[in-house]
Amino acid sequence: MPSDSEAVDAKTDSAQEPLRLGDRFEILPSQAVPALDGIAGPAFGARSIRGRKVECFALICNGDIPPRTEVPTSLSTIDNPGLIRFLDQGVVPWGPDGHRRLAMVFERPLGRRLRTTLDTVLEPIPEDQIQRVVMQSLVPVLKELAGRGITHGGIRPTNLFLRDNNGAAGLALGECASVPPGIGQPAMFEPIERAMAEPAGRGPGSSADDLFAFAVTVLFLALGRNPAQELDDEALLSARIERGSYAALVGNARLPQSLVEPLRGLMIDDPKQRWGMNQLELWLSGRRLSPKQALPLKKASRPVEFAGQDIWHCRGLARMLVRNSGAAALLVDGGELDRWLRRGLLDDVMAEAVASAIEGPLAGGGKTFIDRVVTRVSIVLDSAAPIRYREKSVMPDGLAVALADAHLRRDGAQSLAEILAWQLPTFWVHAQPEFRADLVPVIQMGDAMRALLEKTGPGFGLERVLYEMNPYLRCLSPTVIEYHAITPGELLVALELAAGRRDRARDPFDRHVIAFIAARHKRFEDGVFVQLLTSGDPVRAVAAMLTILGDIQARFTVEPLPALCQWLCTLIEPAFTRFHNRPYRDVARKRVEKAAADGRLVDLLRCIDDPEAISKDVKGFAGARRQHKAIVAETEKLRGLISKPDEATESTGRQVAAVISSVVGILIGVVLGLMLMLK
Numbered sequence: 001m002p003s004d005s006e007a008v009d010a011k012t013d014s015a016q017e018p019l020r021l022g023d024r025f026e027i028l029p030s031q032a033v034p035a036l037d038g039i040a041g042p043a044f045g046a047r048s049i050r051g052r053k054v055e056c057f058a059l060i061c062n063g064d065i066p067p068r069t070e071v072p073t074s075l076s077t078i079d080n081p082g083l084i085r086f087l088d089q090g091v092v093p094w095g096p097d098g099h100r101r102l103a104m105v106f107e108r109p110l111g112r113r114l115r116t117t118l119d120t121v122l123e124p125i126p127e128d129q130i131q132r133v134v135m136q137s138l139v140p141v142l143k144e145l146a147g148r149g150i151t152h153g154g155i156r157p158t159n160l161f162l163r164d165n166n167g168a169a170g171l172a173l174g175e176c177a178s179v180p181p182g183i184g185q186p187a188m189f190e191p192i193e194r195a196m197a198e199p200a201g202r203g204p205g206s207s208a209d210d211l212f213a214f215a216v217t218v219l220f221l222a223l224g225r226n227p228a229q230e231l232d233d234e235a236l237l238s239a240r241i242e243r244g245s246y247a248a249l250v251g252n253a254r255l256p257q258s259l260v261e262p263l264r265g266l267m268i269d270d271p272k273q274r275w276g277m278n279q280l281e282l283w284l285s286g287r288r289l290s291p292k293q294a295l296p297l298k299k300a301s302r303p304v305e306f307a308g309q310d311i312w313h314c315r316g317l318a319r320m321l322v323r324n325s326g327a328a329a330l331l332v333d334g335g336e337l338d339r340w341l342r343r344g345l346l347d348d349v350m351a352e353a354v355a356s357a358i359e360g361p362l363a364g365g366g367k368t369f370i371d372r373v374v375t376r377v378s379i380v381l382d383s384a385a386p387i388r389y390r391e392k393s394v395m396p397d398g399l400a401v402a403l404a405d406a407h408l409r410r411d412g413a414q415s416l417a418e419i420l421a422w423q424l425p426t427f428w429v430h431a432q433p434e435f436r437a438d439l440v441p442v443i444q445m446g447d448a449m450r451a452l453l454e455k456t457g458p459g460f461g462l463e464r465v466l467y468e469m470n471p472y473l474r475c476l477s478p479t480v481i482e483y484h485a486i487t488p489g490e491l492l493v494a495l496e497l498a499a500g501r502r503d504r505a506r507d508p509f510d511r512h513v514i515a516f517i518a519a520r521h522k523r524f525e526d527g528v529f530v531q532l533l534t535s536g537d538p539v540r541a542v543a544a545m546l547t548i549l550g551d552i553q554a555r556f557t558v559e560p561l562p563a564l565c566q567w568l569c570t571l572i573e574p575a576f577t578r579f580h581n582r583p584y585r586d587v588a589r590k591r592v593e594k595a596a597a598d599g600r601l602v603d604l605l606r607c608i609d610d611p612e613a614i615s616k617d618v619k620g621f622a623g624a625r626r627q628h629k630a631i632v633a634e635t636e637k638l639r640g641l642i643s644k645p646d647e648a649t650e651s652t653g654r655q656v657a658a659v660i661s662s663v664v665g666i667l668i669g670v671v672l673g674l675m676l677m678l679k
Helices: 127-147 207-223 233-243 245-250 257-266 277-284 314-321 325-333 336-344 348-358 366-381 396-409 413-421 424-430 437-454 461-469 488-498 511-520 526-533 538-555 562-569 573-577 582-598 601-608 611-643 645-678
Strands: 019-021 025-032 043-048 055-060 086-093 100-107 160-162 171-173 304-306 309-311 387-389 392-394
Touching (some): 019 100, 025 055, 025 086, 025 100, 127 171, 127 277, 207 257, 207 277, 245 257, 304 314, 304 336, 314 366, 325 336, 325 366, 336 348, 348 366, 366 424, 387 413, 387 424, 392 396, 396 424, 396 437, 396 461, 413 424, 413 461, 424 437, 461 511, 488 511, 511 526, 526 538, 582 601
Antiparallel strands (some): 019 025, 025 043, 055 100, 086 100, 304 309, 387 392
16 A cells, blocks of 8 residues: 555646635645645545635545545534644545545645654653653543544554644644554554554554554654564564564563553553553643553464474464465364364364354355355364455455455455355354454345345446445446546536536446446336346337436436436437338437437436327327238239139129119119109
């Protein structure tokens, strides 16, 4: 992941005028502020245009990372000097290509960033300043965030700022609204369980995770350097598992004696024993506490050999199993794992749990079967660790962001789908040693998403799961991904913009657009979406498109969409051919052209789906068919007579004689009648 100080490339027009963000702020694209660049994107100058004048800046999210859009409303109400204040957010046009970006405006810190990189070695901050400046500045804001149920997720030295030029006013935490917790956060600042997960799959976290990151940050500042600079993430994580986080990070460094107590308490790896906010506040008030010693991992009397290494405890073995599923399957099938658990670790309960995981509701074979068996075994061996399946490592409540990240990077989404399909989140919850009410939604989510995955038609599948799990995620269809559409109304505006491009798709609908609408606009039956991708009846498909988009335009009061209507007009031709009356086809085409120019999708639908016109055309065509049938019959009869002239002459003579005889008979009858009357 990029560091806070890395500038992220952004296409801007040097002559671009200030961009309005609502009615409160203007963003200045010509004023880049690289010192304030963030994980989500580059920083630019901004200014308030009404109300209280504040110094501010804007982060322009580049769209490569799922934004954290569920907490800004709560953050905007926090006015604490220990946190850079979130002011506003919105979507703005960015760059000459007409693309749109999410912009977030923050109050600008008056001082510099405390550390620009984690590798810089600086003078340690004195003990009294750590307590008087660092802790007194940051603990109150940590308490306020915890009280609101908000996890910061980005506490580290490179995300701290001086409140003024010389630091006399204290420190302020950097923003936490632009990326989800854990993304961009080095693993050393996360508890062991979260450090084992990929950054996008760490989940929302808790205030306890923030306190752990705060302790590592204090350790960093007290030493003046990165305490684990010589170790990569994997080596450091292994050391933390073996020795504990405090011992692994502090090592042989000499810490001020007064800081040993709070750092040891805040960095205990067992969440149940780790200090919380109450203990930290008691310590700050002068009360000295004795943090419990971290319990070491249960060690076996003999190691189990796996992948050429001797492993002594379950957590280490669980990590190794998922890296070599083939060898893991042999270890499990051969009974070596069961013997080690029972004889080496003396844990019959664990052995029975592993046996149950293997004999559970599994079916099939091949690599997928082996992978999910190994995953289930690893969950039993280390229930607090993430779900590790193939190349993915995610906490159950981190699946949503991990799935969005995988779609944005176009990598790993299938493995995440299989995690849901095989009900691994539910298995993880049941493997926990104690019932936790906060895990019930994980089971509910897993069941609901699995049901959506089982349906493969349009409006379902992995795309539908993506938008159901991420209600604030923009539509990721290649057609509109650069226009940042979060609501159905914004999707229509994005389609209108995309309609003017030369490289647009044949039609506006793909699986992402359909799934996005199905998740955000729950007003249609599944059958409507099924019609969208049917190749057998293009008229029904385009009618379904217009029905859905027209309803969205009406309900979200979207302005006229002439370009989108013209785009859809290219798909309407089959609707004309179903009318048998050729003059009416011309009339219908003219009506469609007028409706498209007006930009109203409902009017366009009425032109091709007019029940009265269709009924009249059907009746007229039926009458024409009857007339045609009668004419054909008469024609065939005449052709038959013409083909036999003698028979035709004889037949005609007979008919003429019969007629003449009838006329003569009538005349004789009339004469006789007159004669009788005259007598």
